[in-house]
Structure formats: C-alpha cells, structure tokens
Amino acid sequence: MRYVLALSTLLSVFWLINSGHYTPLMLFFMVVSVVFVAMLCRRLDVVDGESQPLNLTFSIPGYWLWLIKEVVVSNIAVAANVWGGAETISPRLIKVTAHQKTDLGKVIFANSITLTPGTVSVDLEGDQITVHALTRDSAAGLQTGEMDRRVCLVER
Amino acid sequence: MYELTALILLVVMGLALVRAFLGPTLYDRILAVNNFGTKTVLLIAILGFLGGRPDFLDIAIVYALINFISIIAVLRFFEYSSKRPMDEES
Amino acid sequence: MEVLFDIISWVCLVSGSFFCLTGGIGLLRFPDFFTRIHAASLTDTLGASLILVGLMFQAGWGLVFAKLLLILMFSLLAGTTASHAMAKASLKSGLKPLESDDAEKDGVPEGERPSQQ
Numbered sequence: 001m002r003y004v005l006a007l008s009t010l011l012s013v014f015w016l017i018n019s020g021h022y023t024p025l026m027l028f029f030m031v032v033s034v035v036f037v038a039m040l041c042r043r044l045d046v047v048d049g050e051s052q053p054l055n056l057t058f059s060i061p062g063y064w065l066w067l068i069k070e071v072v073v074s075n076i077a078v079a080a081n082v083w084g085g086a087e088t089i090s091p092r093l094i095k096v097t098a099h100q101k102t103d104l105g106k107v108i109f110a111n112s113i114t115l116t117p118g119t120v121s122v123d124l125e126g127d128q129i130t131v132h133a134l135t136r137d138s139a140a141g142l143q144t145g146e147m148d149r150r151v152c153l154v155e156r
Numbered sequence: 157m158y159e160l161t162a163l164i165l166l167v168v169m170g171l172a173l174v175r176a177f178l179g180p181t182l183y184d185r186i187l188a189v190n191n192f193g194t195k196t197v198l199l200i201a202i203l204g205f206l207g208g209r210p211d212f213l214d215i216a217i218v219y220a221l222i223n224f225i226s227i228i229a230v231l232r233f234f235e236y237s238s239k240r241p242m243d244e245e246s
Numbered sequence: 247m248e249v250l251f252d253i254i255s256w257v258c259l260v261s262g263s264f265f266c267l268t269g270g271i272g273l274l275r276f277p278d279f280f281t282r283i284h285a286a287s288l289t290d291t292l293g294a295s296l297i298l299v300g301l302m303f304q305a306g307w308g309l310v311f312a313k314l315l316l317i318l319m320f321s322l323l324a325g326t327t328a329s330h331a332m333a334k335a336s337l338k339s340g341l342k343p344l345e346s347d348d349a350e351k352d353g354v355p356e357g358e359r360p361s362q363q
Contacts, residue, residue, distance in 0.1 A: 017312040018214070075292040078284055079265060082272035091281050091344050114326040117287045120280070122333045132333060132343055134284045157256050161297060164263040168270035168289065175273045175282070183279050183336040190328055191273060191286045194321060195266065198297050201317065205301055213313040220317060224324040231335050 003052045008038050010052075050104055059154045066150060070116055074141075078117040078134060093122070094139050096129045099148055105155040112147055158206040165199045186230060193223030255303035262296030269293055279336060280343040283329050290325035294318070 011034045019026060041047045049055065081088045096113075098106045110121040110129055118138035123130040133139035169192055176188035197220045204212025265288060272285025298318045305311045337343070 014316075017309065017316060018217070020309055071291055075265060075288060078272075078288050079268045082268050082275060082285060082288070085275065086277050089276070089281060091278075093343060093345065110330070111326050114287070114330050115291060115322065117284055117291060120283050120287070120333050121330055122337050130337075132280045132283070134281060157259055161259045161263045161300075164267050168266045171270035171274055181279055181336070181341060183332055183339075183341065184282065187279065187282055187286055187329075187332055188273065190332070191269070191289060194290055194294060194325065197317065197321065198266075198294055201298065201301060201314070205304060210305065210310040210313075213310065213317065216317055217313065217320070220320055220324065224320075224328060227328045228331060231331050235335050235338070 002054060003047045003049065004038055004042065006052045006054055007041060007047055008034050011037055053104055056104075056154060059156075063150055063154045067112055067115065070112075070147070074116045074118045074138065077137065081118075081135060089134055090136050092133055092136075092139055094131050094133055094143065096131050096142055096148070098124075098127045098129055099152055100127075100155055102155060105151055108154065109148060109151040112151065113142065158202055162199060162202045162206060165195050165202065169195045169199070182234060186227065186234075190223070190227045193219070193227070197223065251303045251306075255300040258296045258300030258303065262293050262298075262300060265289060265293035265296065278344045279341060280333065283333055287325065287329055290329070291322065294321050294325075 012030060015030045015034065016022075019030070038047075041051075098109050100106045100109055106124060106127070106129075110124050113119050113121040113129065113131055116138075118134045119142055120132045121129050122132050131139075131142060133142065172188045172192040172195065176185045176192070179185055197216045200212055200216040200219060204210050204216070269285050269287075269289030272288060273282055276282045276285055295318060298314050298321075302311055302314045305314060
C-alpha cells in the first residue's frame, strides 16, 4: 500500500508539472488517470520495493552529492584526454566486484559507473561487473573500491 | 548568449552526423545518432528560451522520451535480427 | 541578485557548450567504439547538465524550472542506460575493444603502456 501511495504521488506530481492547467475538470482527469495507471501497475505486479525504493529516501541524497563531485572530476579528466589526443588514453577492460547484497544496489553501482565518464559498465554477471575504462587512472580510481563502499552504505 | 550555445550545439550535431556517416561499425552509427538526439533535446530547450517561449520544453521532453525508446528499439532489433553485425567493418 | 543569476547562468551555458564541443570532437578523434562511448557520455552528463542548469537560473522558480529538472533527470537516467545497452550489445556481438597492451592497433607509445595486466 505504501508503494501504491508513493507511485500515485509521483504520477500526480508528474501530471501537475506537465499540465499547467489547474481547473477542476483537469484535476478530475488527473485523479482518473493516476488511479488507472496505479491499478495497471498493480496488475502488472511492478509496484514493489524495486520500482519504488522508499528505503533509500534518506540515504541517497548524500550519495548523489558525492557522485556529482565524482562526475565533475572525471569529466574534466576525459576532456583533457580528448584534447590531448589518442596518445593520452589507454583503454582496457577490467573486472570489478560488486559487494552489494540486493539487485537494486548492484544496479545503482553499475549505473554510477556508467554515469562517470571514463568508465562504462559493459556487463553484470553475478557480482562481477565488466567495466571498460578509458585510462589507467580511471580504472585505478574504480579499483580502489570507494564507490562500491559508498553504494553499500546507501543500501542499508 | 543563447545564440552562442545554440550555434555550438549545431556544430556538435554536425560532428555527430559526420561520425554517423563514417561508421565504421553499426554501433558507432547508433552511438552518433543517440548523441545527435540528446543534443536535439538541448537545442529545442535553448530555442524555446531564445524565442521567449518556454513551452518548447514540452516538445523537448517528448523528444527525449522518443529518442531513448528508439535507441533501445534499434539495439533490440539488431541484437535479434543480425548474427553478423561485424561484416560491415571489414 | 538578478545580475548574479545572469552571470552564473552564462558561465554554466558557456562551460556546458565547451563540454558538448569536447564530446563531439572526442566522438571523431577517439580510435574505436568503446572509447567513443566515453566521449559521448561526456556530452550526456556534464554538457547537458550544465546547459540545463544554466537555463534553470534564467527561468527562476516555477513550472519551467520543474520541467527543466524533469528533462535533466530523465536525460541522466536514459543516457546511462542507453550507453550501457550499446556497450553490452556491441560486446555480445563480438566487437573487440582496443586494449592498450597490444601495440599495433593502438596509438599508445611504448613507454606509456602499463606493465601490469
């Protein structure tokens, strides 16, 4: 029930942002469509802790701040590589172990890897993530395991 | 200032088109088209501000959605239809 | 206050354009597909974010701000998902990424190459 409420709130906010008309008729349409979509999602059995990760609500903003800092730093590094030309890059495939317990945590970890320029997660099998790294430094930065540790902290 | 950003975005879209023409593999072309699409979203948003009509943002949202879905659809299509996507490269 | 917001938004727009341009050039300059993904993600993350944040400073609080935020969050999520899907599909189809260890295929000179791996 918690998840249905969260989904309905999310859908209502989405509607209110995109509509811009707040007449009673439009709000009635909003209620109708939100209830319809929520029922549809319940029938599809996609309303659970994985699509509405409510338990992450308080732990994830801090991680986002750290991730933004990481993204900015690695953006500047990759931009330097672009202007420096092909001599400055040393692409490689590496394996990283994800220590998260849930699938959601692993997905957050893999998505953070991809969001950071210089590293792209190519494959996820079990707890092994195959990562394509642009330079030795970006690979080494990932292999220190700091991102892994921080995602583990978010998860609990 | 908007003009400068719009101009640079157009140049970047041109570069992405060059990469889409050059290839050499199928995936390079898909990547270039994806990049072209994300730049189009930004360009539509900038154009809305340039003309003083931020309503254009609705179109930008729709374009972002269509771009994402189409990239996934094209990837799915080639994943299942072609067992030899590499023969383009040789 | 208005002037300050203008200056911040201009700085964001110009640096965002710079990152977009860098990504576009990287898309042409980098030697193979997997390295080009990194260049594309450069424009997807900081390039797009900075331009949209710059527009947010111009828009002020309101519906336009919320829509820009929506585009920003969606483009970040969709960009990562799309680049992961492309990388996975290309590796599954047998496209081999360049590795800096083999000398002929890569432009990395002898001294630059790492000894490990």
